[in-house]
Amino acid sequence: MFQSLLTNFALILLILTVVTGVIWTLDLFVLSKKRREAAEKALAEYDQREAKLAADGVRMDTNKREEIASSLLRQPVWIEYSGSFFPVILLVFVLRSFLFEPFKIPSGSMLPTLFVGDLILVNKFTYGIRLPVINKKVIEIGQPQRGDVMVFKYPMDPQVDYIKRVVGVPGDKVEYKNKRLTINGKLASYEPLQDFLGDNNLEYSRQFRENLLGVQHHILNNDDSPVWVEKPMKFPGRENCVYDNEGFTCTVPQGQYFMMGDNRDRSADSRYWGFVPDENIVGKAFFIWMNLGNIRRIGSFQ
Structure with missing residues:
Protein backbone atom coordinates (compact mmCIF):
# COMPACT_ATOMS: atom_id res chain seq x y z
CA MET A 1 0.00 0.00 0.00
CA LEU A 99 10.41 6.35 19.07
CA PHE A 100 8.65 7.77 16.00
CA GLU A 101 8.79 7.12 12.26
CA PRO A 102 7.17 9.21 9.49
CA PHE A 103 5.08 7.73 6.68
CA LYS A 104 3.06 9.11 3.80
CA ILE A 105 -0.42 7.85 2.83
CA PRO A 106 -0.55 7.21 -0.95
CA SER A 107 -4.01 5.63 -1.32
CA GLY A 108 -7.57 5.99 -0.09
CA SER A 109 -7.99 2.61 1.61
CA MET A 110 -8.19 4.26 5.05
CA LEU A 111 -10.70 6.97 4.10
CA PRO A 112 -12.35 8.78 5.80
CA THR A 113 -9.78 8.47 8.63
CA LEU A 114 -6.64 9.08 6.56
CA PHE A 115 -6.49 10.97 3.27
CA VAL A 116 -4.11 10.61 0.36
CA GLY A 117 -1.12 12.85 1.07
CA ASP A 118 -1.40 12.73 4.87
CA LEU A 119 2.04 12.62 6.47
CA ILE A 120 1.67 10.61 9.65
CA LEU A 121 3.76 9.69 12.67
CA VAL A 122 3.97 6.12 13.94
CA ASN A 123 4.74 5.32 17.57
CA LYS A 124 7.47 2.65 17.46
CA PHE A 125 7.43 1.66 21.16
CA THR A 126 3.69 1.26 21.91
CA TYR A 127 3.84 -2.45 21.00
CA GLY A 128 7.35 -3.08 22.32
CA ILE A 129 10.96 -2.16 21.58
CA ARG A 130 12.27 -3.77 18.39
CA LEU A 131 15.76 -3.94 16.97
CA PRO A 132 16.09 -1.79 13.82
CA VAL A 133 16.38 -3.42 10.38
CA ILE A 134 15.60 -6.98 11.61
CA ASN A 135 12.48 -5.77 13.51
CA LYS A 136 12.96 -8.30 16.33
CA LYS A 137 11.12 -7.46 19.55
CA VAL A 138 13.46 -7.35 22.56
CA ILE A 139 11.29 -5.60 25.17
CA GLU A 140 7.56 -6.29 25.62
CA ILE A 141 5.48 -3.18 26.35
CA GLY A 142 1.98 -3.64 24.93
CA GLN A 143 -0.12 -5.45 22.36
CA PRO A 144 -2.25 -4.12 19.49
CA GLN A 145 -5.86 -3.56 20.48
CA ARG A 146 -9.03 -3.69 18.38
CA GLY A 147 -9.55 -0.32 16.76
CA ASP A 148 -5.86 0.64 16.62
CA VAL A 149 -4.57 2.05 13.33
CA MET A 150 -1.39 0.06 12.77
CA VAL A 151 1.52 0.12 10.33
CA PHE A 152 3.02 -3.28 9.46
CA LYS A 153 5.11 -5.10 6.91
CA TYR A 154 2.90 -6.53 4.15
CA PRO A 155 2.99 -10.31 4.68
CA MET A 156 3.27 -10.99 0.93
CA ASP A 157 6.19 -8.54 0.53
CA PRO A 158 7.88 -7.41 3.77
CA GLN A 159 9.69 -4.63 1.89
CA VAL A 160 6.36 -2.79 1.65
CA ASP A 161 4.67 -1.06 4.59
CA TYR A 162 0.88 -1.16 4.93
CA ILE A 163 -1.51 0.67 7.24
CA LYS A 164 -4.90 -0.70 8.31
CA ARG A 165 -7.12 -0.90 11.39
CA VAL A 166 -6.92 -3.83 13.79
CA VAL A 167 -10.31 -5.55 13.90
CA GLY A 168 -9.24 -8.94 15.21
CA VAL A 169 -6.63 -9.90 17.83
CA PRO A 170 -5.29 -13.42 18.53
CA GLY A 171 -8.13 -15.85 19.27
CA ASP A 172 -10.92 -13.62 17.93
CA LYS A 173 -13.63 -14.97 15.67
CA VAL A 174 -14.12 -12.27 13.04
CA GLU A 175 -17.24 -12.30 10.86
CA TYR A 176 -17.97 -9.83 8.07
CA LYS A 177 -21.37 -10.61 6.61
CA ASN A 178 -23.38 -8.21 4.46
CA LYS A 179 -20.81 -5.50 5.24
CA ARG A 180 -21.28 -5.70 9.00
CA LEU A 181 -18.61 -6.82 11.49
CA THR A 182 -19.21 -9.31 14.27
CA ILE A 183 -16.43 -10.05 16.77
CA ASN A 184 -16.79 -13.13 18.98
CA GLY A 185 -20.54 -13.12 18.40
CA LYS A 186 -20.96 -9.41 19.22
CA LEU A 187 -22.21 -7.29 16.33
CA ALA A 188 -20.57 -3.90 15.87
CA SER A 189 -23.09 -1.05 15.84
CA TYR A 190 -23.41 1.36 12.91
CA GLU A 191 -24.72 4.93 12.95
CA PRO A 192 -25.49 6.40 9.49
CA LEU A 193 -23.74 9.70 8.73
CA GLN A 194 -23.74 12.12 5.82
CA ASP A 195 -22.45 10.59 2.58
CA PHE A 196 -18.74 11.06 1.99
CA LEU A 197 -17.46 12.66 -1.23
CA GLY A 198 -13.97 11.55 -2.25
CA ASP A 199 -11.53 14.27 -3.32
CA ASN A 200 -9.89 12.27 -6.10
CA ASN A 201 -12.68 10.32 -7.80
CA LEU A 202 -15.65 12.56 -6.87
CA GLU A 203 -17.51 9.43 -5.82
CA TYR A 204 -20.07 9.43 -3.03
CA SER A 205 -19.79 6.64 -0.44
CA ARG A 206 -22.09 5.75 2.40
CA GLN A 207 -20.52 6.77 5.70
CA PHE A 208 -21.12 5.20 9.11
CA ARG A 209 -19.81 5.60 12.63
CA GLU A 210 -18.77 2.08 13.56
CA ASN A 211 -18.60 1.09 17.21
CA LEU A 212 -16.08 -1.74 17.28
CA LEU A 213 -16.73 -3.12 20.77
CA GLY A 214 -16.18 0.28 22.36
CA VAL A 215 -13.89 1.92 19.78
CA GLN A 216 -15.69 4.38 17.51
CA HIS A 217 -14.46 5.46 14.10
CA HIS A 218 -15.87 6.25 10.68
CA ILE A 219 -16.03 3.78 7.78
CA LEU A 220 -17.20 3.90 4.18
CA ASN A 221 -19.31 1.49 2.12
CA ASN A 222 -20.27 1.47 -1.55
CA ASP A 223 -23.64 0.07 -2.58
CA ASP A 224 -22.34 -1.13 -5.94
CA SER A 225 -19.64 -3.35 -4.37
CA PRO A 226 -20.41 -7.02 -3.63
CA VAL A 227 -20.79 -8.32 -0.08
CA TRP A 228 -18.61 -11.35 -0.76
CA VAL A 229 -14.80 -11.40 -0.99
CA GLU A 230 -13.63 -11.73 -4.56
CA LYS A 231 -10.68 -14.08 -5.19
CA PRO A 232 -9.01 -14.33 -1.77
CA MET A 233 -5.40 -15.54 -1.90
CA LYS A 234 -4.06 -18.82 -0.54
CA PHE A 235 -2.41 -17.29 2.52
CA PRO A 236 -0.91 -18.98 5.61
CA GLY A 237 -3.77 -19.85 7.97
CA ARG A 238 -6.33 -19.88 5.12
CA GLU A 239 -7.88 -22.97 6.74
CA ASN A 240 -9.04 -20.69 9.60
CA CYS A 241 -11.37 -18.82 7.23
CA VAL A 242 -14.66 -19.73 5.58
CA TYR A 243 -15.90 -17.63 2.63
CA ASP A 244 -19.46 -17.58 1.32
CA ASN A 245 -21.84 -15.37 -0.66
CA GLU A 246 -22.46 -13.10 2.34
CA GLY A 247 -18.85 -12.53 3.34
CA PHE A 248 -16.50 -14.58 5.51
CA THR A 249 -15.70 -15.89 8.97
CA CYS A 250 -12.10 -16.13 10.24
CA THR A 251 -10.56 -17.23 13.53
CA VAL A 252 -7.38 -15.28 14.20
CA PRO A 253 -4.39 -17.54 15.04
CA GLN A 254 -2.21 -16.88 18.07
CA GLY A 255 0.47 -14.23 17.48
CA GLN A 256 -1.38 -12.78 14.49
CA TYR A 257 -3.87 -10.00 13.71
CA PHE A 258 -6.74 -9.37 11.33
CA MET A 259 -6.60 -5.99 9.59
CA MET A 260 -9.18 -4.05 7.56
CA GLY A 261 -9.21 -0.65 5.89
CA ASP A 262 -11.85 1.90 6.91
CA ASN A 263 -12.76 2.33 3.24
CA ARG A 264 -14.21 -1.16 3.38
CA ASP A 265 -15.03 -1.69 -0.29
CA ARG A 266 -11.83 -0.04 -1.54
CA SER A 267 -9.25 -1.80 0.61
CA ALA A 268 -7.03 -4.82 -0.03
CA ASP A 269 -6.60 -6.21 3.48
CA SER A 270 -6.70 -9.38 5.60
CA ARG A 271 -9.86 -10.48 3.81
CA TYR A 272 -7.75 -11.06 0.70
CA TRP A 273 -4.16 -11.75 1.80
CA GLY A 274 -4.56 -13.06 5.34
CA PHE A 275 -3.26 -12.42 8.83
CA VAL A 276 -0.45 -10.14 10.01
CA PRO A 277 2.11 -11.89 12.27
CA ASP A 278 3.46 -10.06 15.30
CA GLU A 279 6.97 -9.91 13.83
CA ASN A 280 5.64 -7.76 10.96
CA ILE A 281 4.38 -4.98 13.23
CA VAL A 282 6.01 -1.56 12.78
CA GLY A 283 3.98 0.57 15.19
CA LYS A 284 0.80 2.47 16.00
CA ALA A 285 -0.18 5.43 13.81
CA PHE A 286 -1.43 8.31 15.93
CA PHE A 287 -0.81 11.75 14.43
CA ILE A 288 -1.03 13.62 11.11
CA TRP A 289 1.86 16.09 11.16
CA MET A 290 1.35 17.54 7.67
CA ASN A 291 -0.72 17.42 4.51
CA LEU A 292 0.65 19.83 1.93
CA GLY A 293 -2.72 19.97 0.18
CA ASN A 294 -4.77 20.63 3.31
CA ILE A 295 -3.07 21.89 6.48
CA ARG A 296 -6.35 21.53 8.38
CA ARG A 297 -5.67 17.80 8.37
CA ILE A 298 -2.91 18.24 10.97
CA GLY A 299 -3.76 16.63 14.30
CA SER A 300 -4.48 13.34 16.02
CA PHE A 301 -7.03 10.85 14.68
CA GLN A 302 -8.93 7.74 15.71
Missing part, protein backbone atom coordinates in the same frame (compact mmCIF):
# COMPACT_ATOMS: atom_id res chain seq x y z
CA PHE A 2 2.72 2.45 0.87
CA GLN A 3 6.39 2.55 1.65
CA SER A 4 8.31 4.57 4.21
CA LEU A 5 9.91 7.78 3.03
CA LEU A 6 12.92 5.93 1.62
CA THR A 7 13.15 2.23 0.80
CA ASN A 8 15.62 0.45 3.15
CA PHE A 9 16.16 3.78 4.91
CA ALA A 10 16.59 1.99 8.23
CA LEU A 11 19.50 -0.03 6.85
CA ILE A 12 21.05 3.02 5.19
CA LEU A 13 20.73 5.00 8.42
CA LEU A 14 22.27 2.17 10.45
CA ILE A 15 25.26 1.96 8.11
CA LEU A 16 25.77 5.74 8.20
CA THR A 17 25.52 5.75 12.00
CA VAL A 18 28.08 2.95 12.35
CA VAL A 19 30.52 4.40 9.81
CA THR A 20 30.45 7.99 11.12
CA GLY A 21 30.48 6.71 14.71
CA VAL A 22 33.57 4.57 14.11
CA ILE A 23 35.37 7.48 12.45
CA TRP A 24 34.37 9.88 15.26
CA THR A 25 35.55 7.41 17.95
CA LEU A 26 38.77 6.59 16.11
CA ASP A 27 39.59 10.27 15.78
CA LEU A 28 38.72 11.00 19.42
CA PHE A 29 40.94 8.28 20.89
CA VAL A 30 43.62 7.64 18.25
CA LEU A 31 43.96 10.02 15.31
CA SER A 32 43.71 13.27 17.28
CA LYS A 33 46.40 12.00 19.65
CA LYS A 34 48.70 11.22 16.72
CA ARG A 35 48.10 14.69 15.27
CA ARG A 36 49.01 16.29 18.61
CA GLU A 37 52.18 14.19 18.86
CA ALA A 38 53.18 15.10 15.31
CA ALA A 39 52.49 18.78 16.00
CA GLU A 40 54.47 18.75 19.24
CA LYS A 41 57.43 17.08 17.50
CA ALA A 42 57.33 19.51 14.57
CA LEU A 43 57.06 22.53 16.88
CA ALA A 44 59.94 21.28 19.02
CA GLU A 45 62.11 20.97 15.93
CA TYR A 46 60.95 24.40 14.76
CA ASP A 47 61.72 25.98 18.14
CA GLN A 48 65.16 24.38 18.17
CA ARG A 49 65.85 25.69 14.69
CA GLU A 50 64.59 29.17 15.54
CA ALA A 51 66.66 29.28 18.72
CA LYS A 52 69.78 28.51 16.71
CA LEU A 53 68.89 31.19 14.16
CA ALA A 54 68.19 33.70 16.91
CA ALA A 55 71.60 32.99 18.40
CA ASP A 56 73.08 33.86 15.00
CA GLY A 57 71.16 37.13 14.98
CA VAL A 58 68.47 36.10 12.48
CA ARG A 59 65.02 37.56 13.16
CA MET A 60 62.28 34.92 13.87
CA ASP A 61 58.90 34.66 12.04
CA THR A 62 56.38 34.19 14.87
CA ASN A 63 53.46 33.51 12.48
CA LYS A 64 55.23 30.48 11.03
CA ARG A 65 54.91 28.57 14.29
CA GLU A 66 51.14 29.12 14.40
CA GLU A 67 50.77 27.98 10.79
CA ILE A 68 52.64 24.75 11.50
CA ALA A 69 50.52 24.00 14.57
CA SER A 70 47.28 24.81 12.76
CA SER A 71 48.21 22.68 9.75
CA LEU A 72 49.18 19.61 11.75
CA LEU A 73 46.27 19.77 14.21
CA ARG A 74 43.60 20.35 11.53
CA GLN A 75 41.25 17.41 10.94
CA PRO A 76 41.16 15.94 7.43
CA VAL A 77 37.95 16.84 5.59
CA TRP A 78 36.54 13.30 5.77
CA ILE A 79 37.06 13.17 9.54
CA GLU A 80 35.67 16.68 10.03
CA TYR A 81 32.47 15.90 8.12
CA SER A 82 32.02 12.52 9.81
CA GLY A 83 32.42 14.08 13.24
CA SER A 84 29.96 16.85 12.40
CA PHE A 85 27.28 14.56 10.99
CA PHE A 86 27.57 11.71 13.51
CA PRO A 87 25.53 13.32 16.36
CA VAL A 88 22.78 14.32 13.93
CA ILE A 89 22.65 10.92 12.25
CA LEU A 90 22.71 9.17 15.63
CA LEU A 91 19.81 11.29 16.89
CA VAL A 92 17.73 10.59 13.77
CA PHE A 93 18.57 6.88 14.01
CA VAL A 94 17.44 6.64 17.65
CA LEU A 95 14.27 8.69 17.10
CA ARG A 96 13.26 6.77 13.98
CA SER A 97 14.21 3.31 15.21
CA PHE A 98 12.80 3.40 18.74
